[in-house]
Amino acid sequence: MDFSLTHIWQSTGLFARFIIFTLAFMSISSLVVMAERIIVFRKTRKDSRDFAAKMGAILAKGDLAQAAGANLGKDVGHLGRVINSGLTAYRISPSNKDVAVESVARALERQAQREVQSLKRGLGVLATVGSTAPFVGLLGTTMGIVNAFQQMATAGAGGLGTISAGISEALITTAFGLLVAIPAVIAYNFLSGWVDSRSVDISESSNEFLDVVARHFGGSHTASQG
Structure with missing residues (x-):
C-alpha cells in the first residue's frame, strides 16, 4: 500500500479536499497578516523612535510653543501621532491650567486608543x-x-x-489543521505582546507630556503673579 502524499491526496474524497483547501486559505491569510503586521510594526517603531529623539530634545527645554510649531514630517509613528494630538489640544486650549491640562489629557487618551486599535488590526484573523x-x-x-x-x-x-485510505485521509487533515494553527497562535501571542508593550510606552509618554504641560502652565501662572 502506497502512503505517499500523492497517493493520499488521490484517495481523499471531495469533503476532505474541501477541508484541505479551507485550511490552506486560512494558512495563507494568517501568513499575510503576519508579514503585514511585522512590516507595519517595524516601521512605526522606527518612526516613533526618531520622533521621540527629536521631540524629546524640544520638550526637555519646556518650550511647548516650539514643540507645537515643529514640523517633523508625516512619518512620526504611533507615538508621534499621540503626542501631536496633545500638542494640537494645547494650541487651542484656554489659558486656564485645569481646563487646558484636562483637554490635553483627553486628546492623548483618545488618540492612544485609536493607535492601539490600529496596531491590533488583523490580529483577530490570527x-x-x-x-x-x-x-x-x-x-x-x-x-x-x-x-x-x-x-x-x-x-x-x-x-x-x-x-487504510479513510484513516490516512483522517490523519492528514488533522495534521494539516495543527500545522496551520500552531504558527498562527505563536504569531498572535508574539504580536499581541508587542502591542501591549507599545501601549505601555504610549501611556508613559503621554504622562510625561502631561507633566510638561502642567509645569508650563504652572510656570506661566507664577510668572504672571510676579
Missing part, C-alpha cells in the same frame, strides 16, 4: 485561525473515519487494507 483550524482539521478527521467505516461496510470485511 486568533480565529489559531482557535478554529484544529477543529476544521478534526471535522475532516471525523469524516475520514466515517468514510473508513463505510468502506469496511461496503467490503463486508475489516482489516487495515480496507480502511
Whole structure:
C-alpha cells in the first residue's frame, strides 16, 4: 500500500479536499497578516523612535510653543501621532491650567486608543485561525473515519487494507489543521505582546507630556503673579 502524499491526496474524497483547501486559505491569510503586521510594526517603531529623539530634545527645554510649531514630517509613528494630538489640544486650549491640562489629557487618551486599535488590526484573523483550524482539521478527521467505516461496510470485511485510505485521509487533515494553527497562535501571542508593550510606552509618554504641560502652565501662572 502506497502512503505517499500523492497517493493520499488521490484517495481523499471531495469533503476532505474541501477541508484541505479551507485550511490552506486560512494558512495563507494568517501568513499575510503576519508579514503585514511585522512590516507595519517595524516601521512605526522606527518612526516613533526618531520622533521621540527629536521631540524629546524640544520638550526637555519646556518650550511647548516650539514643540507645537515643529514640523517633523508625516512619518512620526504611533507615538508621534499621540503626542501631536496633545500638542494640537494645547494650541487651542484656554489659558486656564485645569481646563487646558484636562483637554490635553483627553486628546492623548483618545488618540492612544485609536493607535492601539490600529496596531491590533488583523490580529483577530490570527486568533480565529489559531482557535478554529484544529477543529476544521478534526471535522475532516471525523469524516475520514466515517468514510473508513463505510468502506469496511461496503467490503463486508475489516482489516487495515480496507480502511487504510479513510484513516490516512483522517490523519492528514488533522495534521494539516495543527500545522496551520500552531504558527498562527505563536504569531498572535508574539504580536499581541508587542502591542501591549507599545501601549505601555504610549501611556508613559503621554504622562510625561502631561507633566510638561502642567509645569508650563504652572510656570506661566507664577510668572504672571510676579
